Amino acid sequence: MDYCAIIGDIVKSRELGNRVEVQKQFVGVVEHMVNDKYKEYIASRFTVTLGDEFQGLLYGKYSYLSCEIIKFISQNMKPVKLVYGVGIGGMDIQPDYSIAIRSDGPAYHNARSMVMRAKEKKPSICFCTGSAEDELINSLIYLMEVYKDKMTPKQNQAIELYNKKKSQCAVADELKVTQGSVSRLLNNAGYYEIKYAEKNIVDFLKRKYGGHNA
Template sequence: MQNYIVVIGDIIESKDLEADDRKETQIKLEEQFKKMNRESGQLLSPYTITLGDEFQAVYRSSDHLFRDIWTIMAQIHPVQIRINISVGEITTEINREQSIGMDGPVFHVARDQIEEMKKEDILLTIATDNKQFDRLVNSSFRILSANLRAWNRNRLMILKKRYEEIDVKQIAGELELSEVAVYKNIRAGTLDAIQDLTDSITEIVNEMVNP
């Protein structure tokens, strides 16, 4: 059985946004998805806005997954999103043009997870066949979610750029910050620890999809 990585995202409290803000958020997402879909070599089915406020994609591996997640979060900040990562089986053909019209256990799990996240007000979760792994990771994601809610856009951008192996001097220049400010964000946000955590998750998830 072949496993795939499915990402489903949902804009938080989108119906409470003013009409212009909601439209602007959707435009920002569409522009970011076009860029990611064009440049990513990891997507089997591209990021697609499915229900106006939701989006999904299918990955062949998780190598760029977390970098992409931070990128999406930064793109629409201060509007926030909840994202579930699920690993499992797809029983239909992969739609390589749009992430619609596919089915399988992994989609059912991911959608159930999104509904549970709405109740518990969590920003990020994972679901795999390894429940012990899920409990450990999701406990970490609960802590991370609480921190993410208080972050500004610069911190998300710094985290994203760290995944791209951009050095502090260049990050400071691109974000028009001092190097001291970048280092302060790295320390205050425990960005190195977050990257270590997600690097470990990436390795384990890749073993699940490519045993």
């Protein structure tokens, strides 16, 4: 049986001036918010392991949710940055739902190698599914991050509002600009290209591991 392991690590955590507060926030996001929101898809609860690192395990058919969970954690930890490794494979030890650190196997080994890779170079999220498509997935993520790194504060604001309101006109009213201006902000930021790439990754994981809509 396949599982999907996710390991995340806070970037340069020892350099944070408010490290204790960040660690408390980290525990709240990972061990409470994620575990509550995705409870039915989790094989081993997401657990903070070293103060600045977490790991968790999904059932393999829900591997596609790894993208959503990573985005959820990143959004709730802003402005703190993390790197992530996602590994898919079997488990040598039967997963314990109550805590992730009691489990071990290829899924975690793959995730660990990917988080180490993410620490060394971009992208900040690396996948290892054991298939020939891995480099295509990681290349797509790299290109998405190139787009995101070039976004202006105004573009980021427009995207954040559009993701909430789902309407360019509503965003225009909020920002007191025209709908055409909002459209240009989204297009120039590569918003639709990023969404298309994200959809392709999710669709691939659904096809490969038999996932379905949550």
